[in-house]
Amino acid sequence: MANTIFYSWQSDSSPKVNRIFIRECLLRVLKKLNKDLDIQDAIRLDHDTAGIPGTPDVANVIFGKIREAGVVVADLTLCSTSDENKRSPNPNVLIELGYAFSAISDARVVGVMNTAFGTAQELPFDLAHKRWPVRYSLTDVDLEDKEKKEKEREKLTNDLFTAIRLVLHAASEPSPALPRLSGTPSLTYIEQTILHSDPQEGWECVSNGVSSVRINKTDVNLRLEMTYADGGIQREFFKADWANRHPDPSATGYWCDIYYGSTQVFRTILVSVDGGRALLPVPRQQGVEGKMTEVLLYDYRIAQLFDSLGTVDEYMRRSGLSIAFR
Structure with missing residues (x-):
């Protein structure tokens, strides 16, 4: 497993309160993780086709990065509405999320959601019944309130740190072997x-x-x-x-x-x-x-x-x- 956090972002919502804000918090999380964890290689943040030269096949590059990631962080903020008036996250994020579930399992996926645009209860059925995303609430108007912005930044950073560290901790421990049918488990x-x-x-x-x-x-x-x-x-x-x-x-x-x-x-x-x-x-x-x-x-x-x-x-x-x- 690579020491990489892959960030699946979307640009349908205001970047200042979603894509950029989440990325800033993830960079703070990386500093805490690299200071706190006993690892040989520093954990780094990756996204889309960053670091790939030329004009690569975007989908294949992204799927390859997801397969190699230690953790996938997906922005599940609700940003679209169907004809039946049902809310949904960005479709590209959902594609990357579905691939991550298949390639590395949902145990290594952390969702994040700006509830200023809709609550976790409004997520599609198959997502609402999984582990709920890390949540924060921030609008463009809120950015003018420095105290609120910093409070949400600190909260999101701490919650992401806890969620990501749990994934990394579980991945570093060997999975238990099933006990013999005739034996009593320890x-x-x-x-x-x-x-x-x-x-x-x-x-x-x-x-x-x-x-x-x-x-x-x-x-x-x-x-x-x-x-x-x-x-x-x-x-x-x-x-x-x-x-x-x-x-x-x-x-x-x-x-x-x-x-x-x-x-x-x-x-x-x-x-x-x-x-x-x-x-x-x-x-x-x-x-x-x-x-x-x-x-x-x-x-x-x-x-x-x-x-x-x-x-x-x-x-x-x-x-x-x-x-x-x-």
Whole structure:
């Protein structure tokens, strides 16, 4: 896998709030990644036919770069409307996105979206059911407000950094081998399977309003269960600064039980915050200010599995939580 981030951009929306703005944030992400990660060759940003001399076949060059990319970042901002009044991202971006799904899998694709032009709920059906894009909101009018522009730039940079680093981290770790049919899997196997699986595509979801189950598609013996009735409540009135700082300050902790076959092997906690608008993992590590604000990657992955509203990243940021990679 090349140390390259391929940027699939569009020019239908105002460049200052989309193509150029996202690129500036990606360049900031690169500086953080190259400073933070232990790699031999610096990660670089690539796009369209940049760096290719002459008059190349554009499509073949782009597809070749996607095949070699470590991560593909695609601008999924809604910028067109069909005769049926359905919104859609740029068609060229969708072509490149579809090729990336086929060539390198959706696990190595990060979407980004300017919600000033439409929300993630308006994405086409096949995209709305995948991992939601990193989101920001900025218009040409907003550019006159330097404070708002810088706030959105910082937010988008941090969110892209987290999303891209997760992809690179997963790609650097070997995928777990399936245990022998007659053997009992190790805790390491279960942990690695959860870490390496795609939160949306890698699990079957079964929910009935009272409980929610995620079954691993590769190893159906592995499943995660949450019950929202009394037996599944860890703490009805969950108290923590990060959990109670939202418009609706009430929070409830729920047990998330991990099973292999009929055996319960582990349980963790997910906390419902802001009136049920998000399920967040519990931080277990101190951050730079000495407060318990860092979430283990394993717990974050579990939260992603149950992120049916696509709000876990936004609410982690609102809660002052970050992912611990060390």
